[in-house]
Amino acid sequence: MNQLLAIRAFARVVETGSFTRAADSLHMPKTSVSKLVDELETHLGVKLLTRTTRRVAVTSEGSMYYGQTERLVRELEDIDTSLAGSHKQPQGIVRVTLGSSLASCVVLPALPAFLDRHPGIQVELDVTDRHVDLVAENVDCAIRGGRMTDETVVARLLGMASWRTCAAPGYLARFGEPTDPADLQARHRLVNYQSARTSRVLPASFEQSGARFKLEGPASVSVNESNANLAAGLAGLGVIQNFNYVVRPYLDSGALVEVLPDWRPPPYPIHVVYPPNRHMGHRIRVFIDWLAEEFARLA
Incomplete structure (x- = not known):
């Protein structure tokens, strides 16, 4: 048995909670990972994992063994890395x-x-x-x-990423340019941004001289991804708030126009x-x- 490889296989099963995911991360067949863990348990004379068709659980002995060996393996890898890194390119x-x-x-x-x-x-x-x-x-x-x-x-x-609030020229020709966040909320459309995790709408944020506003305007469209937010703004669907590194090329080309430049959110x-x-x-x-x-x- 390659004990070090067996310990690494066991550790990945613990960390991923699955023999399949552990095998994928180690680029090994699942049967090989299972065999290594079996051999490690036989060598130690204890059960490290309990397995059913649905889940893998770590025994108390397995948890203790993982805690001790994970630290040792990491220290060994640190030694290898420090020596290899002194004369080799990272790979x-x-x-x-x-x-x-x-x-x-x-x-x-x-x-x-x-x-x-x-x-x-x-x-x-x-x-x-x-x-x-x-x-x-x-x-x-x-x-x-x-x-x-x-x-x-x-x-x-x-x-820290800075924000810009902007809209397409065609949208501004139709609705006018907002003068402040209250005006934006009263007579404009916002492209709402929803959290990809919670689906909750994340309010647009504005700040000037200590005054802060968060608002969710009426939206003809809501998105949960930043590139879709940009596309909605370019299509004239409403006012968007996105990072400067995203919208800067379109502001430079005139495809988007910044609005409320004195009401920018704090950097992100x-x-x-x-x-x-x-x-x-x-x-x-x-x-x-x-x-x-x-x-x-x-x-």
């Missing part, structure tokens, strides 16, 4: 989850330069606005916006997050450092 797959506008407007356009710098790294992007369980889905890191309240992850601030924090107990290889460290460089350019 391997970096799995990242992020929203669609961040992917299309920030990360993907800049990614060729990163891959030229680190040709041994392959980047897998899971582009989604849903909340991803990093451990269960074997994701190395996520780019998330807003105030960080999740204590199960480590968060590093990447930058964007973080990269990763599991606190997951080994962070050299490839992940250089990717996160590169993200920080790119997001520092956002305004």
